[in-house]
Amino acid sequence: MTAANLQQHPLLPWLALQHTHGIGPVRAVQLHRKLGAQWYHSEQLEQCNFSQEQRQQLHTAHFELLDPLLEWQQGATNRHILSWDHPDYPEQLKATPAAPLLLFVEGEIAGLTQAQIAVVGSRHPSYVGKENTRKLIPALVEAGAIVTSGLAIGIDGLSHQSALESGGVTLAVLGSGLEKCYPKRHQKLANDLIDGGGALLSECYPWLGPLAHHFPRRNRIISGLSLGVLVVEAAQRSGSLITARYAIEQGREVFAIPGAWQNPLAQGCNRLIQQGAKLVMGANDILDELVAFSVAAVKILPPIQEELLPYPELLDNVGLEVTALDLIASRCQQPVQEVLTRLVELELAGWVEAVPGGYVRARRG
Incomplete structure (x- = not known):
């Protein structure tokens, strides 16, 4: 690509917005809506209420970022950089406050626009939590849902794996750049996920490693992409509850599986149910609440015949x-x-x- 073409590259304005102090995603989108797609070159920019430092930052061409980003994108045929105004940017996420200005995707992007259900939970689930995940995911896949989660160990990873084993498509939102798969033990799962027609997503630049502040921001993308969030197991202080809180703020449905009050891993879910989350005892409890699946038929197993119990x-x-x-x-x-x-x-x-x-x-x- 020539230097002249790089000067006009559509990613440059979004990179400038991301690196201008005092302009977050909300104000950036407002600017785009006010001045149109060519806001970066608009004379009206000078009339906006920006400081001299902000104007200078907005007019800074971040070639030091653009070059490696384009190199990453061209490194494989299934890599995509979606700016907020890109036609493939998922509308479900775009409708949320503070949607990421840039979204990096590796894999098939078709799933981003299909009906998704987020499944999250403890990194150290109990036997019951694992069983509940394995039981619910196939029914959600059969109803046509894309399963979205965070690729973390525990319920996240099990959700992705169960969706793949059920012949479904699953999306993983990372708290790191896509070149720095985290956790590393899930690299094979990430590859399988892509091979299965799914995708990895992140708002982090591809070369960035996992940092603590990335994960709460990742959680808002998980909930923002989805029609609803299912919390399988969660302690009182859990990252899954952050995802549930974002879901509430974004107007998404929240579902939770109850558990014994003595079980620390059930306390977060039980608290969510007390606060109005839908109690889940089966897949229909989720699907019945979501318009996209209101006509989906879920197989009801026949009642188990009674038999004499040994001991x-x-x-x-x-x-x-x-x-x-x-x-x-x-x-x-x-x-x-x-x-x-x-x-x-x-x-x-x-x-x-x-x-x-x-x-x-x-x-x-």
Whole structure:
């Protein structure tokens, strides 16, 4: 690209806006709407209420950023740089306050404009949280939803993986640049996600690493892209609750899965439900609230036929939460060795599962 063409490159005005002190995304968009697409070269810019320093910054051509950005974009056929006024910029996100001025995408951009449901939760989920994610995601995919999350360990990563295994498309919003996949252990998942027709997104320049202040900003993009946000598990102080708060501010639906009040990972979800979030017991609880899926048919499983429970007094003391062997024995008032023998029989029959820390009730059928 010639120097003259670079001078007229449509990304330069947005780079100038991003690096002008005192002009955030909201004011930048107002400026664009007031002066039109050619605001950067408009004489009216001088009449706006900007300081001399701001005017100088607005007229600064950031070639030191433009050159590596174009080099990154040209490094692969599926890389995109979407400015706020780009025709492929997702309308759902554009309608939110403080939408990013620039969005970097690697993968298929078609999913950005389709109906999305965000799924977020704890980085250290319980067995129940994992099971709930694996159970809900396939039904959401079947209804036609794009699953959007943050590629973090825990519920985020499991949501992406479950969507892929269900034949769905999933989008991941990163808290780092797209060249610096974070966490690194999810690099393969990120590649699989792209290969599956999804995409990685970030508002960070591609070469930037993960920083603490990137992640709350990332969360507003996750919620902004989506029709609703499902919180699977969250402690009282959780990044997932930041996503839920953004969703409320953006006018999105918020869904939460309840849990036992003694479970620290359920406290955030229970609090959201107290504050008005939709309690979720199945995929239909989510889909029924969203117009885009109001006519979607979700398969209802037939009722499970009753059958006689083996060792019912023992099974009554093994729930969906992990229960230690000695605690089960104490509740049943039976010797530990006898309880262990019966648990092995129940595991072979598919009634319970041995997991780290004890046993949980299996989902038969």
